[in-house]
Amino acid sequence: MLPSDPLRNVLYIDLSSKKYWVEERRDIFEEYIGGTGVATKLLEEELPRGADPLSPDNVIVFAVGPLNGLFPTASKTVAMFRSPHTGNLGESHAGGRSAIAIRLAGYGAIVIKGASDIPVWVSVHGRRVYFRDARALWGMTSSHTVGRILREAEPGSGLRAIMRIGKAGEKLVSYACVVTETYRHFGRLGLGAVFGSKKLKALVISGKSSLPVADRRAYRELYDKLFKVITESPLMRKYHEIGTPVNVRHLNELGALPSLNLKQCRLDTADKISGEYLAENYLGRRVSCAHCPVACIHLAALREPYEEEPFFFKTSFIGYDYEPIYALGAMLGAREPEGMLRLLDVVEAYGLDAMSTGVVLAWATEAYEKGLISREDLAGVELRWGDYSAYIEAVKNIVEQPTELYKALARGVAHASEKYGGGEFALAFGGNEMAGYHTGPAAYLNYAFGLRHSHLDSAGYSLDQKTIGKTPQPEELVQKLVEEEAWRQVLTSLVVCLFAREVYKPEVVSEALKISGYDLSPSDLAEIGRKIYREKYRLKVELGFDPDRVSFPQRIFETPTPHGRLDPALLESMRKTYAGFIRSMLAN
Amino acid sequence: MPRLNVTDVEKCVGCMSCMFACSRRFSEGGLSRSAIHVSSIGGVERGYRVIVCRACEDPSCAAACPTGALVRRAGGGVILNPSKCIGCGNCRGACPIGAVMWDDEMNKPIICVHCGFCIGYCPYGVLALRG
Numbered sequence: 236m237l238p239s240d241p242l243r244n245v246l247y248i249d250l251s252s253k254k255y256w257v258e259e260r261r262d263i264f265e266e267y268i269g270g271t272g273v274a275t276k277l278l279e280e281e282l283p284r285g286a287d288p289l290s291p292d293n294v295i296v297f298a299v300g301p302l303n304g305l306f307p308t309a310s311k312t313v314a315m316f317r318s319p320h321t322g323n324l325g326e327s328h329a330g331g332r333s334a335i336a337i338r339l340a341g342y343g344a345i346v347i348k349g350a351s352d353i354p355v356w357v358s359v360h361g362r363r364v365y366f367r368d369a370r371a372l373w374g375m376t377s378s379h380t381v382g383r384i385l386r387e388a389e390p391g392s393g394l395r396a397i398m399r400i401g402k403a404g405e406k407l408v409s410y411a412c413v414v415t416e417t418y419r420h421f422g423r424l425g426l427g428a429v430f431g432s433k434k435l436k437a438l439v440i441s442g443k444s445s446l447p448v449a450d451r452r453a454y455r456e457l458y459d460k461l462f463k464v465i466t467e468s469p470l471m472r473k474y475h476e477i478g479t480p481v482n483v484r485h486l487n488e489l490g491a492l493p494s495l496n497l498k499q500c501r502l503d504t505a506d507k508i509s510g511e512y513l514a515e516n517y518l519g520r521r522v523s524c525a526h527c528p529v530a531c532i533h534l535a536a537l538r539e540p541y542e543e544e545p546f547f548f549k550t551s552f553i554g555y556d557y558e559p560i561y562a563l564g565a566m567l568g569a570r571e572p573e574g575m576l577r578l579l580d581v582v583e584a585y586g587l588d589a590m591s592t593g594v595v596l597a598w599a600t601e602a603y604e605k606g607l608i609s610r611e612d613l614a615g616v617e618l619r620w621g622d623y624s625a626y627i628e629a630v631k632n633i634v635e636q637p638t639e640l641y642k643a644l645a646r647g648v649a650h651a652s653e654k655y656g657g658g659e660f661a662l663a664f665g666g667n668e669m670a671g672y673h674t675g676p677a678a679y680l681n682y683a684f685g686l687r688h689s690h691l692d693s694a695g696y697s698l699d700q701k702t703i704g705k706t707p708q709p710e711e712l713v714q715k716l717v718e719e720e721a722w723r724q725v726l727t728s729l730v731v732c733l734f735a736r737e738v739y740k741p742e743v744v745s746e747a748l749k750i751s752g753y754d755l756s757p758s759d760l761a762e763i764g765r766k767i768y769r770e771k772y773r774l775k776v777e778l779g780f781d782p783d784r785v786s787f788p789q790r791i792f793e794t795p796t797p798h799g800r801l802d803p804a805l806l807e808s809m810r811k812t813y814a815g816f817i818r819s820m821l822a823n
Numbered sequence: 824m825p826r827l828n829v830t831d832v833e834k835c836v837g838c839m840s841c842m843f844a845c846s847r848r849f850s851e852g853g854l855s856r857s858a859i860h861v862s863s864i865g866g867v868e869r870g871y872r873v874i875v876c877r878a879c880e881d882p883s884c885a886a887a888c889p890t891g892a893l894v895r896r897a898g899g900g901v902i903l904n905p906s907k908c909i910g911c912g913n914c915r916g917a918c919p920i921g922a923v924m925w926d927d928e929m930n931k932p933i934i935c936v937h938c939g940f941c942i943g944y945c946p947y948g949v950l951a952l953r954g
Contacts (some may be wrong), residue, residue: 307840393839417868523838
């Protein structure tokens with residue numbers, strides 16, 4: 236890296252002592268680049284292995300990388316922590332302005348330790364860090380309101396990220412998220428609950444420094460080349476136009492859209508929640524993350540009358556993407572978009588992970604149908620497929636937790652089904668609720684063994700779609716998933732958005748890193764990717780993940796995939812191969 | 824002289840590519856040299872404001888400069904003579920639309936030269952050179 240690059244600075248914030256300091260960590264940024272690689276190392280250094288995820292001992296690391304602030308679509312921040320949802324490694328990525336703000340405030344990473352005695356928000360403006368009294372914000376119903384207040388209270392408009400939690404984070408729902416810039420999220424694995432446990436209501440960061448480059452002319456030339464590909468080639472078009480919900484129709488036609496808690500792989504009303512339908516009837520605005528010209532963030536404008544007041548309306552802007560539509564739409568049997576949009580808005584206001592919430596509600600609906608839980612358990616809410624007033628009530632109850640059932644639901648379907656039964660249709664893998672792809676065996680191995688249990692870890696859903704009719708053998712399948720996931724460790728160390736993965740191929744990454752003073756060939760990069768993958772897996776296993784205890788709920792074998800009905804014996808053989816690979820990787 | 828113009832602010836998606844472009848004129852990354860500023864008007868759902876210098880014919884910024892560092896440009900706007908500038912910030916305070924940006928690293932104003940470099944990086948046609 237370049238000698239004057241501020242990336243080397245790590246900001247440490249101790250919420251217990253209300254102190255902060257900066258350390259130069261050129262060593263780890265040179266060896267592990269940034270983002271995922273550096274966050275793994277910092278968490279490994281700082282986190283006591285026995286730490287309760289919701290105790291002051293847990294540590295949160297935010298990390299960016301050398302390409303943030305330099306190249307387009309390098310717009311993501313990596314967060315790492317111990318997950319209160321799975322108990323092991325937590326990693327979640329978000330865009331918005333978070334990456335640019337951290338990078339241009341002069342840091343490569345921020346480490347947050349301890350816990351505050353009173354609710355606080357922390358503001359980082361360049362070199363200065365302020366601890367601010369958030370007692371008046373604690374307990375507010377909507378994260379939207381918190382955002383409005385902080386926008387007024389803090390400087391740096393246009394150059395700042397405002398990461399905040401909603402009430403779900405305060406109430407320690409184990410899949411509470413952290414919202415940034417209203418529509419982007421550190422969504423999965425419960426970073427919001429970790430914020431809540433530390434009494435950290437929000438983290439505001441702003442900065443506008445300059446960044447050095449190794450070769451001024453080469454920088455401008457490469458920038459122009461990438462900008463042209465990103466804005467003009469078809470590679471990014473699907474994100475740009477209909478956006479990620481273009482998948483709804485596609486997966487429905489393929490028979491891979493998990494619906495009604497995966498009792499079905501198609502929904503007869505899928506068209507009404509498709510990207511095309513939403514774009515035509517509701518799309519109100521498209522916005523972008525900082526330094527990404529793609530503008531994949533699609534906001535629906537929902538105009539609703541106030542029933543008690545004639546000629547009185549409100550128009551809400553509600554962010555939508557494929558995954559929330561799958562989880563809160565298809566899984567719950569949406570018949571029209573408006574109920575789903577209202578539910579999305581409530582989930583956003585409370586600061587819950589949309590995917591886990593949808594799967595939890597779907598499990599509860601089926602458990603109620605089967606009589607495993609009662610109306611009393613549900614505090615009087617009658618859950619029925621497609622009944623969105625009931626789902627909105629249930630979400631409020633997941634946050635407020637008036638009954639033992641809701642307390643269990645606030646910890647996810649794996650936990651709830653241990654107490655109430657229904658494990659065979661509890662769609663969680665490694666404790667994390669599934670993503671929206673019932674495409675075949677690769678997707679399920681990806682959910683189970685991916686380091687974040689995210690479909691984006693190794694893109695099993697994509698491998699499945701490329702291999703319909705010719706399902707790979709276990710060895711080949713595992714090898715392909717591991718290879719993909721190892722390479723993605725490089726992308727998320729830069730940190731570029733994974734939607735731009737077709738632009739940032741190894742040669743391009745190598746060239747871009749030269750501008751930042753890194754001399755790494757494509758094969759060096761592949762090696763670093765494998766190293767980060769290995770080190771991160773080691774940490775995940777140290778924190779309690781056991782590859783030999785991975786299991787699959789019965790439901791995934793009952794509903795046919797595009798690869799046909801999955802054979803439990805085949806999946807078991809794939810599981811063994813995967814677990815064996817991990818054991819031997821960690822033994823070396 | 825052509826001047827930079829915001830053609831339709833409602834088309835802005837807030838990607839900040841124009842701001843990065845403006846800083847990149849100096850072959851640097853980051854944002855410290857940007858003469859354009861984009862920020863939301865109270866939450867990104869409400870849209871953005873895009874602040875660019877209007878190239879005033881009778882510029883308030885030049886009138887407020889105590890050292891004559893801001894020289895009126897033929898056809899509107901000003902040119903900064905950095906060697907005369909003492910970094911007092913009067914120009915920034917004088918511009919009612921907030922179009923005098925500040926370079927915190929140099930402690931000098933950033934004055935738009937209406938070169939139009941940013942336009943090539945706005946895929947949505949928000950910016951244009953006119954006049």
